[in-house]
Amino acid sequence: MSLRELARAKSIERLRSEADGAGGFPRVLGVWQLTSIGLGGLIGVGIFVLTGVVAATQAGPAVALSFLIAGVASAAAALSYAEFAGLIPVAGSAYTYSYAVLGELVAWIIGWDLLLEYALVVAVVSIGWSGYLQALLAQLGIPLPDWAAGAAGTGPGHVVDLLAALGALGVAGLLTLRIEWGARFNTAMVVVKVAAVLFVIAAGLPYVRLENWRPFMPFGFSGVAEGAAVVFFAVFGYDTLTTAAEEARHPQRDLPRAVLLSLAISLTLYVAMSLVLTGIARFDTLDTPAPVVAAFASIGLPWVAFIVSIAAVAGITSVMLAFLLGCARIWFAMSRDGLLPEWFAVVHPRFRTPYRPTLIAGALTAIVAALYPIKEVAELVNIGTLSAFVVICVAVIVLRKTRPDAPRSFRTPFVPFTPLAGVAFSLWLLSRLPAIAWERFLIWMAIGLAIYFLYSRRHSRLARGLR
Secondary structure (H helix, E strand, O other), X not given: OOHHHHOOOOOHHHHHHHHOOOOOOOOOEOHHHHHHHHHHHXXXXXXXXXXXXXXXXXXXXXXXXXXXXXXXXXXHHHHHHHHHHHHOOOOOOHHHHHHHHOOHHHHHHHHHHHHHHHHHHHHHHHHHHHXXXXXXXXXXXXXXXXXHEOOOOOOOOOOOEHHHHHHHHHHXXXXXXXXXXXXXXXXXXXHHHHHHHHHHHHHHHXXXXXXXXXXXOOOHHHHHHHHHHHHHHHOOOOHHHHOOHHHEOOHHHHHHHHHHHHHHHHHHHHHHHHHHHHHHOOHHHOOOOOHHHHHHHHOOOOOHHHHHHHHHHHHHHHHHHHHHHHHHHHHHHHHHOOOOOHHHOOOOOOOOOOHHHHHHHHHHHHHHHHHOOHHHHHOOOHHHHHHHHHHHHHHHHHHHHHOOOOXXXXXXXXXXXXXXXXXXXXXXXXXXXXHHHHHHHHHHXXXXXXXXXXXXXXXXXXXXXXX
16 A cells, blocks of 8 residues: 555645535534534533632632633644635535545544544533533432443442433434424533523622632642643534534634634633632632532532532533534544445435434444443543644645635644644643553554545545546
8 A cells, every 4th residue: 555545635626615515414413503512522521610629729819820821722723624614615624624634534534433432522521411410310309220320330339320321312302303402402502501601600600709719829830731631632522513613604604603602611610610719709619519519518508509509510511412422423524534434424315314323423432431430431532632633733834835825714823833832732631641552542543544445445435537
């Protein structure tokens, strides 16, 4: 096999024509629905859990600064995504962008690892969603039986996490019916959780005491940097909206706007929430699964806990929806290209959704969420997204050299410095991941490469000379 064969790529013009061809998705999503998908992926477990945990163990009240550092780094990648989203408004996100610039093999690697990462994010978030929902049901006097309350080993009598499995299946079913139904539901959930975050900030502001912010950096700047490495995973998720490019009404105009809007809104809320939480309660009291509840209980406002729990259930539901949507559309794009069996690249005749990968991915994530503890599932979540960030940032630089004439509705500023900053920060975070995560990731990639060389490279539409 020649290097030319491995590096074969699709032209931008071909990608656009495929997206506009017969049998595609209906274009029904506007800029605010796309922004809501991005916010659905960005605001969830992070804002309700990570703010307190990182403050207590790594950054102190300076967790707000950790979010700012992570946000700046994530913004470098977001600006690169925005340029590609306007240039190549096609389903598949980072997979599709790398296919156009870096060739088929790199595209396969990115697509394969994003399938794993997105699916596992859905599983992890389903488990967290189940925990909040169980807390709500307990407050209403409707506790689950022990056997259905969690995976084996997570508590006495636990066998299966029933609610986590049902949550993943329910979201898959909703995404199968009609994309606009799923988008409307997601928008409603995003409105609920953003309103709840604003409520928490407004309710807590009068109780902020400046002495709780002293010392501001109890663990030093190194702790703030370590905190940034952790909370970085709360400020990606906007890439999920780019996977719905073929369902956007005006993709070249709206996708870049939605990417930047979703990141700006979520980062503002993260910083404000972290300042309020560490202002109303000492940072060292926030290392709990529900730091918002703990903070308001410490100032005599336990009634806020019920409202926060409802908002958390709503918020986490929208994260599940955003990432399962992304997983299914990357799977669809790879199958349409022939890298996976084209049986998966079939749009439902009535609902016009990629129902086969959506339902299969939903079933697989339901099984994982039901049977495995959250820690074991979460260990593999991070590598794929950071790898995709590196590829996208490099691809922006490459494409500026190879296709300077291509029409761009948005241009990443200060190229090559902005994308290089995204590359540097992503590589730094990759270097800090645990060895066990790398071992499992390499096993997954070995399976993927075997599939590529034994099946995909011969069956791809490029290899067969098909349009």
